[in-house]
Amino acid sequence: MIAVRFRRRMPEKGARALLAGPDAAPDLALPGFTGAAGEASSQHDAAGRRLIGAGLGADPSARTVREAAGRAAGLAHGETRLAIDARALPAALAAEAAVGATLRAWRFSRAPAPRDDDASGTPPPLLERIDIVVADKRQAGAVWDMLRAGVEGALLARELVTEPANRLTPLRFAARMRALEEHGIAVEVLGRKALREAGFGALLAVARGSAEPPCVVVLRWKGRLELPPVAFVGKGVTFDTGGISIKPAAGMWDMRGDMAGAAACAGAMLALALRRSPAPAVAVLGLAENAIGARSQRPSDVVRTVDGTTVEVIDTDAEGRLVLADCLAWTLRRFSPRAVIDAATLTGSIVTALGHHRAGLFSTDAALAAQIAAAGEAVDEPVWPMPLGGGYEEALESGIADLRNCSPERMQPDACHAATFLKRFVGDAKWAHLDIAGVEAREEDEPLGPRGATGFGARLLDRLVSLRFETDEE
């Protein structure tokens, strides 16, 4: 992450940005700038320094501040230093400016140097440092220390989602998780043999067609509370060809991001560790590649999950729910968690339903669902409740097994069916499922991130823990 510092005075060098509402806007000599929320403009002053105005509107919220700072960071293209003047804001909101700016300024660590767009031959420099200018730097810095953890988590998730599938195989994903040990997270990797012994028949069936062996990574954060952990379960299909039910070629490249659920869970764990959360937590990441091979599972195969349920595989491209079924059942058995939340780029159906602006939230626990929704709103990762169970059960009835993994109909609410499928593996645990297909990546630059991976879920889960799981009350 780009270095962030809080200071009291505007630095002499580098680009300057003023976060301003309509009252302060006239002070900025930016023609046409009114200070309305969503507005941003940039120009060079007489001395050649870049001056940016980012509008807050009247009575700015944390979100407006984050977005304004994000817009400012987006306009600081070609600068090495950016100072954001947030002196008009209270310390807590000023800290949010750092969140927005760092989320927007992130670049993939292996990204090539940006193209020079002024034909001078030298690529423009990258932003290296952000100063937030505030009245009370100590207080703002303290708030930032807590918020920074979530940002670090989100950026870890973005790194993982962005990596192509040949560089992020299941085992290499697991190897990268070892780096979390330095933050106090215990890392355990279950290889193929251990998975076979534990009965992960569904996950192993998904992985059969690939030369890359699957694994399950268990991340544990001890916390301080003497309670069972809250559990996150992530779908980590490092590449999803669809298997024998192969996907069309157009757009298949996006399937490198089919491990975004696992990445979000890993990011959330990093956030908890960085801010030394008192809540015990565990993340279980089901990592597999869904490839086509001579040993691939076929449509019509029947597989057996960790809890003994038999599943008829109608479509090998409905593989995420198979991976999650094993991981959910195993997580409940092994950890008896206070609650379990899974995150997965699970269905195209949820994209049709909710587009790219909200994730689908499915839950059997109204209180947990409400807290997830609140956490999502608080960190700009909005969700929307969707239905499951009831009449959707029928679509999963199999003629020869306990259930089938999807319905063969052409037009069907597959997101609801998938959630209903998962429900079969969580017993009466407090459980919620986030279908993050459609929100794991953005198609264009936006205030809170450049085009590409969003890291959706990491900040939400981190915030959920702080809202709900850091006391011993239910």
Add this chain to the structure above:
Amino acid sequence: MPEITFAKPSLPKSGALAVLAAEEGLAAALAELDAATGGAASRAAAAASFKGRKGQSCTILAPAGTGLSRIVLVGLGKGEELTPHGVEEAGGTAAAALMQDEAAALDARAACTGAVGKAGAVRAALGAVLRGYRFDKYRTKEKPEDKPKLARLTVMADDAAAAKAAWPAAKAVADGVFLARDLVSEPANVLTPAEMADRCVALRALGLEVEVFGPKEMRKLGFGALLGVAQGSANEPRMVVMQWHGAGTAKGGRRGAKAAKASKPLAFIGKGVTFDTGGISIKPAAGMEDMKWDMAGAGTVIGLMAALAGRRAKVDAVGLVGLVENMPSGTAQRPGDVVTTASGQTVEVLNTDAEGRLVLADVMWYCRKRFDPAFMIDLATLTGAIIISLGHEHAGLFSNDDALAQAITAAGKATGETVWRMPLGEAYDRMLKSDIADMKNIGGRPGGSITAAQFLQRFVDGCPWAHLDIAGTAWSSKDKPTVPKGATAFGVRLLDALVADQHETARA
């Protein structure tokens, strides 16, 4: 529809008998039947593992010791969990098993308990009637023995008089449902926009005020979007405005002109595309026959207005339907055309198959301006995306008013016509941005139902509004307890209940 009568409980001498039984009351109910049948009822129930659970049923043919053709036991589930709609479902399940007899009796005593109370008998009767619907006018060779025979159903309850008094209102709702199902079932060569308008005109007999607008009148009103959809078809479009003035009668006696003036009407708007080929953006051939029911939103509004008038609802309501046929032809609108709506806003038509919203845009705007309604609720088989979102379980509900959305959700739950609220928001609205007009008529596949709703919201002008996307619920591919396979009339009961529970305060 079989003739419904209500009577005090007694064991009929002939015909069929259905008995509704809750789990707790099953033993007592069986004991009564055992006395007449020499214990056959209990033995049959045991043999069929009939426990009175919800949805369970068990038939005893020609029970010895009686003159009955059959006894049908139907489970109500647990008495304490019984709901009015649960009783309707049991009544429907019973009716499905009684169709072979000309006369039948339905013992609804067990349904008249707990939260349901006296209403149980009427609810059971309504469920039975709704299940018995059949659209068979085009079956010319069906043998009499293959047709359902049930002509008279006697519903038995302790307070038969109360049930008898309450029945006409319920029957009016059933009539509205049947009218909507008939309209939706009719093929598109019969049910053109003009024919559909004629059927609305026939509702004047119920006391509805009905106006029909043709192309000329709509051109004057500036309905560029609706007319753009219609221009490819040889069948002229229509808009029908139906008004029911019932509020003035609230305090008994004659309608007061003052009261009628003071109350803003409730407005219901329906999409009535009598056949949707998709137009130049033509649909694939497979499944296109289903597009005869692309007028189901209008069918529901017409059925609802008939129900409100039929039961003399104490409310002012208007129903508006936009009726067009969407055809490809030399005169059809093209992808890329820009049309001007009645509101003055321009629309770039990028896909001629996203036509329902164009029809609704003009009709909704007109409704808003002419009636200044208390709320507008529109119904439309609007998007395939809603089927991929919610399937056939729930209709999609979109609203700019939380209280209205909650009331609709509650009415849906109470009538078994359930809805699920979906989001709206600025981020979705932006997806309608057009390069050359005020908006385009599609927002792309992601969030397709939401962008359709955002489109409609641009024509409500701040009025409290809800949109029901009924593309997944207007037609059922399987029998359900109160809805036989086929046209469901989804929305008639929901909206009737909404009106009755929320807007007829002076109602007895």
